[in-house]
Amino acid sequence: MIPHSKPFLGEEEIKAVTRVLRSGHLAQGLETAAFEAECAALVGRRYGVAVSSGTSALQLALSVFGIAADESVAIPSYACASLAQAVCGHRATPVLCEIGEDYNIAPQAVPAGVRCAIVPHLFGAHAVLPEVEMLVEDIAQSIGGPTGTRGLVSVASFYATKLCTTGEGGMLLTDDEGLAESARDRRDYDNRDDFVERFACKMTDFQAAMGRVQLRRLPGFIARRREIAGAYATAFSGLPLGLPTGKDHVYFRYVIATPMRDGLEQHLRACGVEGKRPVYRPAHHYLGGAFVRAEQAHEQLISLPIYPGLLPAELQTVIESVRAFYDGAGGA
Numbered sequence: 001m002i003p004h005s006k007p008f009l010g011e012e013e014i015k016a017v018t019r020v021l022r023s024g025h026l027a028q029g030l031e032t033a034a035f036e037a038e039c040a041a042l043v044g045r046r047y048g049v050a051v052s053s054g055t056s057a058l059q060l061a062l063s064v065f066g067i068a069a070d071e072s073v074a075i076p077s078y079a080c081a082s083l084a085q086a087v088c089g090h091r092a093t094p095v096l097c098e099i100g101e102d103y104n105i106a107p108q109a110v111p112a113g114v115r116c117a118i119v120p121h122l123f124g125a126h127a128v129l130p131e132v133e134m135l136v137e138d139i140a141q142s143i144g145g146p147t148g149t150r151g152l153v154s155v156a157s158f159y160a161t162k163l164c165t166t167g168e169g170g171m172l173l174t175d176d177e178g179l180a181e182s183a184r185d186r187r188d189y190d191n192r193d194d195f196v197e198r199f200a201c202k203m204t205d206f207q208a209a210m211g212r213v214q215l216r217r218l219p220g221f222i223a224r225r226r227e228i229a230g231a232y233a234t235a236f237s238g239l240p241l242g243l244p245t246g247k248d249h250v251y252f253r254y255v256i257a258t259p260m261r262d263g264l265e266q267h268l269r270a271c272g273v274e275g276k277r278p279v280y281r282p283a284h285h286y287l288g289g290a291f292v293r294a295e296q297a298h299e300q301l302i303s304l305p306i307y308p309g310l311l312p313a314e315l316q317t318v319i320e321s322v323r324a325f326y327d328g329a330g331g332a
Helices: 011-023 030-043 054-065 082-089 177-186 205-236 261-270 283-287 292-300 312-327
Strands: 047-051 072-076 093-097 116-120 134-138 153-157 170-174 254-257 301-304
Touching: 011 205, 030 047, 030 153, 030 170, 030 205, 047 054, 047 177, 054 082, 054 116, 054 134, 054 153, 054 170, 054 177, 072 082, 082 093, 082 116, 082 283, 093 283, 170 177, 205 254, 205 312, 261 301, 261 312, 283 292, 292 301
Parallel strands: 072 093, 072 116, 116 134, 134 153
Antiparallel strands: 047 170, 153 170, 254 301
């Protein structure tokens, strides 16, 4: 089975992690500080604060913003459940918003009076950002592209199948020194003289060592993703599919639209190719509400394998399998 997604690791990552393990210093330390500085430089921010996950980084952002319990935070309905989990975990109120034709949040859908919004650049495509007082720019799916410098805070994820990985991990990035210092204070609760909301969400040094290698490789990773996306676009240009568009796309996911998505997914599996819904469930399935575009995306979108380790023969198998669906009875 050709997997839908797969991390790309090599001897450099193994050596980096082994070096830290042999040093005996495993917890947050100099390696993490170096990863923070290098990630901030890559994104174009002054400060980075490494944490244990992207969700932790989102919740930390709400904490340093001083978002009150029950305060509204706008998020797109069509996005990873992490956004809603972070808002609800902070005891704030998620305000679900409709998406646009590019599947990103529709800026005009953010209600007037909402001070804070979390906006991901879904699948690696550049989102149009709403004008809000406190914007969290979620670059979990777009790090390495021209995103991450607009909001007061940007947030990255380094989960195993993200654009670059530390296994688990995340980063809060900002140009505001005060927000950065507050985030550093709140990611650890021990040895404090006062009592405010704090978390146990630090990153380990061996994760950071892996992340530093992955950051150096990220431009090459993105170049390979764009190469695969170009091959898909050429192969599928004559098929009745909605194909990805957008300037500076980094192709975290290669997502196509078809009203026959379930049939295509089953066909691909029979061909030894794993295709998936790019968002398992939209947030309104959990929290309620009616969002026509988000629901249509859920019903029609399927994500194809796209990652640096995808072999040429595997790429050709994916292409031939999709084309066979439309050449045969499945695409009739």
